[in-house]
Amino acid sequence: MLNYQNFPHVLAVAVLAMGVAMSAAQADENRGGKYGGEDRGKPLQPAQANARWQEECSGCHIAYAPGLLPAESWRRAMDGLGKHFGTDASLTAGENKEITDFLVNNASNRWRAPTAPLRITESGWFKRKHDSREVPPDVWKNPLVKSPANCQACHTQAERGDFSERNIKLPK
Amino acid sequence: MLRKFYASSLALMVVTGLAAQPALAETPDQVLASIRGEAEKATPGFQGFSAARGEKFFKATHGNELSCTSCHTENPAAQGKHAKTGKAVQPLAPSASAERFSDPAKVEKWFKRNCNDVLGRVCTAQEKGDVLAYLLTIQK
Numbered sequence: 001m002l003n004y005q006n007f008p009h010v011l012a013v014a015v016l017a018m019g020v021a022m023s024a025a026q027a028d029e030n031r032g033g034k035y036g037g038e039d040r041g042k043p044l045q046p047a048q049a050n051a052r053w054q055e056e057c058s059g060c061h062i063a064y065a066p067g068l069l070p071a072e073s074w075r076r077a078m079d080g081l082g083k084h085f086g087t088d089a090s091l092t093a094g095e096n097k098e099i100t101d102f103l104v105n106n107a108s109n110r111w112r113a114p115t116a117p118l119r120i121t122e123s124g125w126f127k128r129k130h131d132s133r134e135v136p137p138d139v140w141k142n143p144l145v146k147s148p149a150n151c152q153a154c155h156t157q158a159e160r161g162d163f164s165e166r167n168i169k170l171p172k
Numbered sequence: 173m174l175r176k177f178y179a180s181s182l183a184l185m186v187v188t189g190l191a192a193q194p195a196l197a198e199t200p201d202q203v204l205a206s207i208r209g210e211a212e213k214a215t216p217g218f219q220g221f222s223a224a225r226g227e228k229f230f231k232a233t234h235g236n237e238l239s240c241t242s243c244h245t246e247n248p249a250a251q252g253k254h255a256k257t258g259k260a261v262q263p264l265a266p267s268a269s270a271e272r273f274s275d276p277a278k279v280e281k282w283f284k285r286n287c288n289d290v291l292g293r294v295c296t297a298q299e300k301g302d303v304l305a306y307l308l309t310i311q312k
Contacts, residue, residue, distance in 0.1 A: 061257045087256065088288040091281075146258045 037113030038124030041067030041106075044161050050102040052095060058159075060087070062152055064120060065161040066106035072116035074103035080118075121148040135170070144171040200266045200273035204304050211297035218298070226306030229299055234291040240303070243286075249312050265310035273304065 044065045057063040066074065078100040081089045091099070117123055121130075130148065139145060144153055151158040157167040204221075212218050230240045230248070242255040249268040252261035266272045273279055287295040295303075 060254050061259055085256070088285040090285060150258060 034110075035124030035128050037111065038115060038117075039108065039110040039112070040069075040123070040125045041108035041110055043067060043163075044106055046160065048106065050099065053099045053102050056091060056095060056099060060089070061149060062159045064151075066103045067108050068120045068126075069108060069123065070111035070116055071104040071107035073118060074100065074107055076116055077118055078103065119149070139170050142171050197274050198276055200304065200308060203273045203276055203279055204301065204308070206276065207297055207301045207304060211301050214297050221298070221301040221305040223302070223306040223309045226302035226304070230303055230306060236290070236292070238290045240286065240290060242290075248307055248310050265307050265312070267310055267312040273307075 044067055053066075054063050069077075077084070078096055081091060081096070113124070120126055126148075135154075139154075140148065142153075146153070151163070154168055154170055155163050156169055157164075208221070211221070230244075231246065233239045238255065243261055244252040244264045248265040249263050251263055253259070254261055262269045262272075264272060283300055284294055287293065287299075
């Protein structure tokens with residue numbers, strides 16, 4: 001049985017709920033503003049690392065920590081390993097699934113933008129943290145650096161997912 | 173009594189020996205033998221592998237700027253360097269790194285990838301066998 005007397009209450013609750021939802025969204029919007037919504041996640045703890053990822057993704061470069069990119073980036077990367085930055089990095093279907101699951105489950109949880117770059121070095125947070133105020137432009141030209149993707153040229157503990165300032169040493 | 177003890181400790185030793193082995197480990201010679209089996213089936217009039225041909229193949233370019241030496245260097249007993257990323261690559265010759273050619277799945281995976289990069293196709297069993305025959309002649 002519908003009680004019309006209660007109707008304004010229901011309406012008030014509904015409006016209130018909408019208001020709460022909207023301000024939460026707004027707060028998200030503000031938080032998501034960091035690096036244009038392209039923010040990295042928390043560092044991976046060594047105990048969480050997947051052995052197959054460690055083995056298979058460290059043959060040609062360091063195994064880049066999953067929190068550096070959003071889940072969709074990892075799905076795209078794992079979908080195109082046959083042509084991976086000009087090289088064949090293909091895996092068996094079973095290996096691919098195990099590694100994709102690991103990367104997606106540990107991807108950045110602070111990424112708000114609807115973007116999914118294939119390169120860490122093209123993301124908002126990376127560009128900001130490595131702009132000319134942080135890294136003098138001629139450092140990038142040093143042959144010891146070779147590519148911005150060569151994290152361990154400057155981050156001595158990059159292989160362990162540690163990018164803290166105390167472990168940065170620019171090559172001379 | 174004594175015999176029983178012997179038998180059970182022997183069994184234990186065998187079991188622990190097995191457990192200590194990495195999964196499906198093989199020697200480079202076993203890997204070569206299985207590539208030979210492949211080549212005998214795939215190559216009409218198969219004449220065996222040649223280390224000299226393997227060396228030529230390893231050091232030549234095959235249509236683009238890359239050769240096997242771009243990452244593994246002219247000396248397979250030396251540490252290599254990835255041509256694109258600069259990352260160190262352990263020596264390819266089994267005499268210089270013990271783990272090489274001990275895991276058939278790993279061998280297959282990297283032959284497929286690297287041949288695709290260098291030749292734009294997978295390597296034949298003949299080519300793989302020639303290369304491994306060559307690598308097995310390299311002394312540290």
